[in-house]
Amino acid sequence: MSSELKDLYQEVVLDHGKRPRNFRAVEGANHRAEGFNPLCGDQLSVALKVEDGVIRDIGFQGQGCAISRASASLMTGAVKDKTCEEAEMLFARVHQLVTEGPAEVDTEALGKLTVLSGVSEFPARVKCASLAWHTLRAALHEEPEPVSTE
Amino acid sequence: MSTSGLDVARVRADFPILHQEVRGRPLVYLDSAASGQKPQAVLDAITHFYAHDNANVHRGVHLLSERATEAFEGAREKVRRFLNAREAKEIVFVRGTTEAINLVAQTFGRKHVGPGDEVLITELEHHANIVPWQMLCEQQGARLKYVPVDAHGDLVLDGLEALLTPRTRILAVTHVSNALGTVVPVKELVRRAHAKGVPVLVDGAQAVTHFPVDVQALDCDFYAFSGHKLFGPMGIGVLYGKKELLEAMPPYQGGGDMILSVTMEKTVYNRIPHRFEAGTPDVAGAVGLGAAIDYLEALGREAIAAHDQALLAYAEGALGSVPGVRRLGHGQERSGVVSFVMQDIHPHDIGTILDREGVAIRTGHHCAQPLMKCFGVAATARASLALYNTREDVDALVRGLHKVREVFA
Numbered sequence: 001m002s003s004e005l006k007d008l009y010q011e012v013v014l015d016h017g018k019r020p021r022n023f024r025a026v027e028g029a030n031h032r033a034e035g036f037n038p039l040c041g042d043q044l045s046v047a048l049k050v051e052d053g054v055i056r057d058i059g060f061q062g063q064g065c066a067i068s069r070a071s072a073s074l075m076t077g078a079v080k081d082k083t084c085e086e087a088e089m090l091f092a093r094v095h096q097l098v099t100e101g102p103a104e105v106d107t108e109a110l111g112k113l114t115v116l117s118g119v120s121e122f123p124a125r126v127k128c129a130s131l132a133w134h135t136l137r138a139a140l141h142e143e144p145e146p147v148s149t150e
Numbered sequence: 151m152s153t154s155g156l157d158v159a160r161v162r163a164d165f166p167i168l169h170q171e172v173r174g175r176p177l178v179y180l181d182s183a184a185s186g187q188k189p190q191a192v193l194d195a196i197t198h199f200y201a202h203d204n205a206n207v208h209r210g211v212h213l214l215s216e217r218a219t220e221a222f223e224g225a226r227e228k229v230r231r232f233l234n235a236r237e238a239k240e241i242v243f244v245r246g247t248t249e250a251i252n253l254v255a256q257t258f259g260r261k262h263v264g265p266g267d268e269v270l271i272t273e274l275e276h277h278a279n280i281v282p283w284q285m286l287c288e289q290q291g292a293r294l295k296y297v298p299v300d301a302h303g304d305l306v307l308d309g310l311e312a313l314l315t316p317r318t319r320i321l322a323v324t325h326v327s328n329a330l331g332t333v334v335p336v337k338e339l340v341r342r343a344h345a346k347g348v349p350v351l352v353d354g355a356q357a358v359t360h361f362p363v364d365v366q367a368l369d370c371d372f373y374a375f376s377g378h379k380l381f382g383p384m385g386i387g388v389l390y391g392k393k394e395l396l397e398a399m400p401p402y403q404g405g406g407d408m409i410l411s412v413t414m415e416k417t418v419y420n421r422i423p424h425r426f427e428a429g430t431p432d433v434a435g436a437v438g439l440g441a442a443i444d445y446l447e448a449l450g451r452e453a454i455a456a457h458d459q460a461l462l463a464y465a466e467g468a469l470g471s472v473p474g475v476r477r478l479g480h481g482q483e484r485s486g487v488v489s490f491v492m493q494d495i496h497p498h499d500i501g502t503i504l505d506r507e508g509v510a511i512r513t514g515h516h517c518a519q520p521l522m523k524c525f526g527v528a529a530t531a532r533a534s535l536a537l538y539n540t541r542e543d544v545d546a547l548v549r550g551l552h553k554v555r556e557v558f559a
Contacts, residue, residue: 001506001553001556001557002173002506004506005502005503005506005557008502009499009557009558014557014558018494039514040497040498040513040514040515040528040529041514041515041519041522041528041529042498042528042529043528063528064496065496065497065498065499066495066496066499066558067498067499122502124502125498125502128498
């Protein structure tokens with residue numbers, strides 16, 4: 001396997017893609033959004049329970065490729081118990097990571113999410129990795145229209 | 151190598167783009183259903199037009215304009231012969247299949263489809279043969295109905311007569327499904343629709359590349375295809391329409407070339423096909439398409455069809471040997487594509503890994519989301535075949551799929 005492919009499909013990514021965490025409905029959710037990737041027909045929904053500006057619970061459902069599921073799964077772990085502002089900052093960092101590569105971002109602040117760095121070598125897959133995050137942001141902002149990666 | 155009387159090695163030599171490495175591997179191009187590659191003859195024809203004959207058509211009195219007009223109308227005649235239309239005036243140049251269908255929806259459709267009327271399409275259609283009809287039905291207060299597809303990927307034609315009601319104004323159907331490869335028995339559909347007085351539009355984008363098409367034998371009322379899928383340039387396409395129908399249709403877009411005279415008050419529209427070709431057309435595109443047609447006819451369309459069938463059978467067999475691969479589309483007659491899914495592995499991931507092996511396939515819903523829904527999948531992986539593909543290409547695909555299994559083991 002090429003080294004780029006190894007970077008893209010790291011063990012952690014494959015694991016989260018196969019067994020996504022927080023792949024469930026959220027009881028008492030007060031923020032929700034749906035995201036679509038018209039390129040591949042993927043669809044996912046993100047639900048949040050936000051209290052006092054803090055994300056107390058988060059889950060996602062839907063269908064997607066290994067990258068989009070892993071990204072969504074890792075995202076739910078990363079933003080839980082963070083404030084909405086912290087989640088937004090993380091969104092910006094992840095977006096930069098998957099578009100520009102690991103050299104450009106503070107990877108320490110990203111923790112486990114750095115496993116998504118391999119995506120930067122695959123421009124066609126950036127949308128897969130960022131769909132969940134765009135949907136999270138829409139949920140936080142309570143945008144009424146579904147999100148699209150187009 | 152030859153599977154069918156077609157000298158594929160010679161054909162491959164005619165396509166410069168195939169002779170390159172991608173990702174450090176020899177290119178294996180299995181995405182011709184999305185866009186076909188261009189033989190040198192097409193590239194040369196376009197260059198020659200711009201280098202020697204370029205001028206606007208139908209209006210200059212000078213030699214270059216004469217040559218350009220001749221080249222453009224010559225291409226129209228080639229298309230006429232290619233489809234076996236009765237007259238060249240039945241051939242309208244458009245940007246592609248999508249524009250051809252929009253043209254019919256917005257001219258014929260607006261004229262004949264009113265509130266409470268029905269437009270009949272099928273569950274096999276891709277978005278280009280769905281959305282224009284949805285738009286028309288919304289504009290006119292009409293109803294869009296679908297001929298269903300069965301689990302094999304064949305249309306269910308038992309209930310066709312019931313679907314063709316006294317309110318049905320047009321039936322629009324694909325000739326070959328871009329997502330499953332199903333060949334639709336268009337001739338029979340036309341016969342049954344005509345028996346109820348319903349005209350038929352055929353989307354031939356995936357058909358003309360694989361086997362001969364005779365619009366008179368089919369007796370269809372409209373036939374649409376794209377130049378770029380037929381190994382010609384992008385941005386040129388064809389709408390065939392029966393003369394009586396085209397003549398009775400209002401214009402599509404207004405502008406130059408589609409008029410006989412314009413006064414401050416009134417415009418007299420030009421005759422067909424020019425009435426539907428407003429503005430400066432893609433003359434080089436038409437010339438390139440003409441060259442593509444010459445190329446295919448020189449190879450022999452029957453030989454191309456035989457090659458398609460032999461390679462398709464080989465590909466279907468070869469894919470069956472990969473554990474976990476499930477092929478979609480077991481229609482009675484198939485052409486051109488193999489569509490498949492792999493247990494628990496998303497088509498997008500398959501596509502990325504194959505790409506690193508130099509193998510280009512399409513993954514996604516193939517602009518046929520309603521069809522994907524019928525099969526309970528969001529997407530498939532699709533390898534599409536063309537005259538320049540070989541068994542070795544299929545073998546490379548299979549090797550790639552074993553790599554996919556390794557990554558996701």
